[in-house]
Amino acid sequence: MAGKEQELLNVYLSGEIHTDWRDQIIAGSTGLEVAFSAPVTDHDASDDCGVAILGAEPNKFWHDHKGAKLNAIRTRRLIEQADVVVVRFGDKYKQWNAAFDAGYAAALGKSLIVLHGPDHQHALKEVDAAALAVAEDPQQVVQILRYVLTGQLPG
Template structure:
């Protein structure tokens, strides 16, 4: 059995690479997908597809349409979603992706430090599991294959 795992979360730190590397070392039969990690491309995709927009608001609106399309398809195709909530960056997109996974009935592992317990308590209660570290998420993922 091979699983597709959507990795939701901020794109600025190396948490995805850490998880992928450790998963590979364990030889887990997993394919990872996630949001567009090239921030510049993510912000400009609307103009790449539809052409120059008249202002920053229109540019953001067109980009978000195509980013939502991409994310929706990948979450729908995923067998599992791992949503990483770090401390350094705003996490609006991560919360949206986690909520989309819940609404789609996808199993969801939330990764968040203990200090973010309170603001994420409702999402945590709706998730399949909540852990505090990437290593714990990897252990949960590994457990599926035992």
Template sequence: MELSIYLAGEIHSSWRDEIKEKAAALKLPVTFYGPMEDHDRSDNIGEEILGKQHDAVAKDAAASSFNNLRTELLLKKSDLVIALFGEKYKQWNTAMDASTAVALNKPLILIRPHEHHHALKELSRKAHATVETPDQALKALKYIFE
């Protein structure tokens, strides 16, 4: 069995690389997907495809359309979603991706620090598992294959 996994969460730190490297070291049969990690490309994709927009709101709307298309297709293709709520960055995209996973009936592992317990209590109850670290999520992933 091989699983495809969507890694939802902020794109500013190397948490995805850590999970990918550790999964490879464990020889887990997984393929990873995720959001566009090139922030500038993500912000500018609407204009890259449609041309210059007349203001910042139109630019964001155009980019959001293509980013949402990409995200939804990759989420639907995935067998499992791991969503990380970190401590440093605003997490609106993570909340949207995790909620989409729930709406699509995709199994969800939620990673959130203990300090975010209260803010994420409802989403945590919808997830199949809630952990506090990427290492714990990786242990849950490894358990699937045992």
């Protein structure tokens, strides 16, 4: 609707941290009323936050356990605050944390967009079934956000 101010859309960008897909979505969303949030994408900081803050652990299980719990505080809060959760599954690694985030978002009734290539269609069929959209590239996510906020189709 012309002249009507857009309402801010909170979008949480979850998933793989080894490519620039987040940057592509953020750059493509210029001019839209979107606030983006994400997990800590510095792999070492994410892995080591627990022991850096709470103290060293000689056993790798407890080292990872501390970090996972601290990261969960951030992740839960940001997913709960999000209007839309985008979960990216990359090609290089199995992102079990991304699948968990997708399930958590679905359980909370969040609007879920899943982002992955065609090679993951079978493996992610249950995750895809919970999503409101399944995109193959970041530009499609941008187009979804633009449509949701403005009603405009691409082109």
